[in-house]
Amino acid sequence: MATPGSRRGMPDPPTARRRRRAGFSPDPARGRQFGLDDLRALLDSARMSQEQAQVLSRGGNWAVVQLAGRAFPGLHVQGDTFAALWTQLAEAARMLREDPGDGKALDDLDDAVREAEEFLRFYEAALAERGIQRPY
Incomplete structure (x- = not known):
């Protein structure tokens, strides 16, 4: 990445x-x-506001967190991890605007999609472990 x-x-x-x-x-x-x-x-x-949150699961640079008053947990991603993912996506988009067939840009997009899929699978596993239905 x-x-x-x-x-x-x-x-x-x-x-x-x-x-x-x-x-x-x-x-x-x-x-x-x-x-x-x-x-x-x-x-x-x-x-900052003082709010209660329950960490349901931690892994790598992310965690599944349940904020008080919210129906479904959310995914917390470390800022540097999110910034790196954003940078990768923005650079791939820029390269594809210049050359729609750019193989490196497509590879970078594939890598970013795989990382986002890791986030999603981790989130889904944390919800399943606690019997929480997915919000989608």
């Missing part, structure tokens, strides 16, 4: 696009300077 690297030439993740539209930019060349007031506003909007 590809590792996260330079984003140069790759599409920005949705969060970066939202922040840029709101005027946030750590790079003065791309917009106004990210200042202390911007940081305060960002932190205020991202305050």
Whole structure:
């Protein structure tokens, strides 16, 4: 699987696009300077809440977690693992836009699909072990 690297030439993740539209930019060349007031506003909007969660199963860089008040458990994926998967998908999409028959891009997509399938199988196994019906 590809590792996260330079984003140069790759599409920005949705969060970066939202922040840029709101005027946030750590790079003065791309917009106004990210200042202390911007940081305060960002932190205020991202305050953590104290919630209970039950970890149903852990494996590798992911876990199946049941949040209080939710009908079905969710899948928690470590940020670096998710970022690497996103990078791999974004790079494959870029390469396929340039050359729809690019064999390396197709191989990268196959790898990403296999990893997503691992997440899904792990999730399904955790639910089955506890007699929880899948939400799909």
